[in-house]
Amino acid sequence: MADESTQSIVVDAPADAIMAVIADFEAYPEWAGAVKQSEVLSRDADGRGQEVTFTLDAGVFKDVYTLAYTWAEDGLAVDWTLVKGQMQRSQKGRYALREEGGRTTVTYTLSVQLMVPMIGLFRRKAEKVIMDTALKELKRRVEAL
Template identity: 60%
Template sequence: MADRTTSSISIAADRAAIMKVIADFGAYPEWAGQVRKAEVLAAGDDGRPATVRFVLDAGVISDEYTLGYAWSGDEAVTWHVVEAGRMVSALDGSYRLADEGGATRVTYELAVDLKVPMIGMIKRKAEKVIIDTALKGLKKRVESS
């Protein structure tokens, strides 16, 4: 797996409220800019999504793929590709949530591997755009609820 791109944001809400928004994949097209569609295919024993099919359009990375999710209460969620797409061969990521005074620090980590050759610098820029858009969208969605 390639280098990971990481970024954090502070959200004025508790971890449970943030995880509720993260787990609501059907609403992703409303706030996660590059996600055109997200469909939960299976839920885990805890009722949270375990397998989700995505349609993504992030400029240089446009694809359909399926991710598997592992939830650690309201502290973290990790994911990885269970069905690769035409371009995406691996996509490993996580949201980690930590209390920060009256807010929550959300850290998003992402590593994408593609089937097509792409200069590392361009791939990391695409990862950064995905992360920054997702964090800003998550913050706006949670804080407006």
């Protein structure tokens, strides 16, 4: 299995507002620069996306992949795993939220294994850029709403 990378960011919003943006998969193409299309294939009993397909174009990395989501009962975390992808062998990720005084720390953990081998140094740098961009775009979107 691939190594995990973790990054965090503080967002000036309550956890439920952040989780609402994370759960609104249909809106990802509006604010997540690399996501060109998203489609919710199935929903859980609470109406949240359970299986979602994404079309990603991050310059040199392009993929169409489906993720399966598991939502924490307390509303403070969501985990996902790869169901299928064109360029990925596996993906495991998590957003965990910790709210304190109206601000929330969002911790993003990601592990991706590509079909083609990539030198560890380049893979870690790519993961850092992907995670950094995702967290900054999430923060911008939530704070703008």
